[in-house]
Amino acid sequence: MAGAYVALEGGRVVEARARAPGTARGELVFTTAYTGYEESLTDPSYEEQILTFSYPLIGNYGVREERFESDRVHPRAVVARELTEDVADWLADEGVPAVDHLDTRDLVGGIREEGAMKCGIAAGPDATPEDALAELEDCPGMSDHVDIGAQVSVDEREIHLGEGDTDVALVDCGAKDSIVESLVDRGANVHVLPYDVAPEDVEAVDPDILFVSNGPGDPANFEAARSLVDEFVGEIPLAGICLGQQIIARALGGTTEKMDFGHRGVNQPVRDLETNRVVMTTQNHGYTVADPGDLDVTQVNVNDDTPEGLDSEDLDVITRQYHPEANPGPHDSLDFFDDVLAMARPGDDSSRRLVTAD
Template sequence: MKAVLGLEDGTIIRGTGFGAEGIVSGELVFTTQYTGYEEALTDPSYKGQILMFTYPLIGNYGVSGNCFESDGVKAEALVVREACPEPSNHLSKRNIFKLMEDEGKPGIAGVDTRMLTIKTREHGTMRAALVNGSNDGEEAVRIAREQPSISDIDLISKVTCPEPYTIKSEFRNADDPVNVVLVDLGRKLSIERSLLARGIDVTVVPATASPSLIGSYDPDLLFFSNGPGDPQQATDAVSAVKHFMGELPIVGICLGHQVISRALGADTYKLKFGHRGANQPVKDLESGIVHITSQNHGFAVDEDSLEETEVAVTQLNANDRTVEGIAHKYLDMFSVQYHPDAHPGPLDTEGIFFNKVLKLAGGKK
């Protein structure tokens, strides 16, 4: 199938299309992970984005469905150097071509992803459009330029759960259960799994949940998840943090980290090309230990804006010194920018983070 990728700067890339035929637009972003394409494609944080892998071969171990982080592919499209048609894995049920076809998502292969990655690093993320079934590059560029900025799109509403639901942990203490309310800004399922594995009951509520709805579940702790887009769009979540701070322990991951920071008086800003991959070094400022982490975000907390707040920076990215963790100086509130739940990526911080969550919620480590 003919396919063409157009960028807002006028770049036109032609390749071989696969998956669904049609036209999609989004912000072109790259991830440096070698494996974990199932997890990445189904991560709701990629909503509104066209996902490009820097690793040249994608799909070689097929698609099992066991590693999904949501109910399906959330990235708008897939860009790869080479897509493997014949995977080798006894767990595989279909190849990457069939996955994208089944999900109604387009992909393009035969692309010089190294050139596009270098271009993105130099010029920053750009709006893009992928047209499967055509070679009209000028049309792809026009569509790319006409789409709104990702900061102007409410992506959270497209991935949050429609109704609240509760999952009881099989490891729960029936005599003294611990309940966490997870505000779904576009959560990865691995966050739920990490909480449930520690005996914590999880009640998931939509991103627009009111304080009265959240409070009706009598939570021991309030948790704000990851999600897509600009944290300035998460106004309801910011209001919920302000309502419950000082009343409940509050924690967050990724977009949840940015939401908590904004509620505490910090500003956020868009990174040039973001952090997406499974090898980002994060230095803990108290212990001095550098952890290797999984990350997927295009926005960050402005460290200078924290100076007049009651917030302390606890962790920094060892590459560019962006804020990776914060904690309130007096209240039970902390958050991290990276994904301690990983999937894909290293689990270096999974136990540290979620055991601390359990302790704050009143459970036993």
């Protein structure tokens, strides 16, 4: 089996086994998810990153396209303790380098201590440590990807019809397919718009709700989406998930900051400040809201108190940092989409909830 090398910021080089050949550079991050590897690998929020799985065996239930969250694999490379043949072959077909047979516990511990770091990978029969170090030397930081939205967004409007009469303008900054499906399943007509859509093109949709999606990178680099929020706040109800929460907060006077190693996994606990109930959530983000600006913090992460939910009844804004639509789960917070659509129906008595009713 061919060799591989993982070069870490600071100069350390780790030897591994090549499972899919090639070279790659990106920000090295980890996820604690033990299921949902297909969903993680096709999540656009991993664009320009190298994804390490902390769970030791990845691929034990095969690869099925119906589980994908987009039409391609987004991480620049994949690192695991052990990859099955199914996943390794899939990544090779996608042209995404993959390595295993290395100590991922040590790697994850290093990320937790030192933070997400630049990384270079070289895998294949002719790979050398120098090849991996060359990738590391040329690796940009996440904030340097100033137009990362262009890599993950639709080029032109796509329409997904539900069975109701609510129109949602979804600003696609790297939206997962499950977000669209969750809205359509509840009857909404979803107009997926490019990340840099102009205000007049949003007006042409005449939406009942403006929804800013998840996506990769630094929210400061999504200026067009921030401007849209500024343009329509107070006129159209606003909602956002993950990067969308950060963009909306920045537009409403708030600030964001890069986290040491982010939240990535399917077991992130979130507490609702009104009900004091805690639910488990799926998350994938490396930035967080530092100051919510004109919004109220309604939910927080149990582990570090970072904002997980923002709200403003006066402005008709509701956002979540986590992924209520997560596949394969947990599904504790799917009612978020009911709350979003309720904003398009003045006089609806539905309350904004955190958890699905028993």
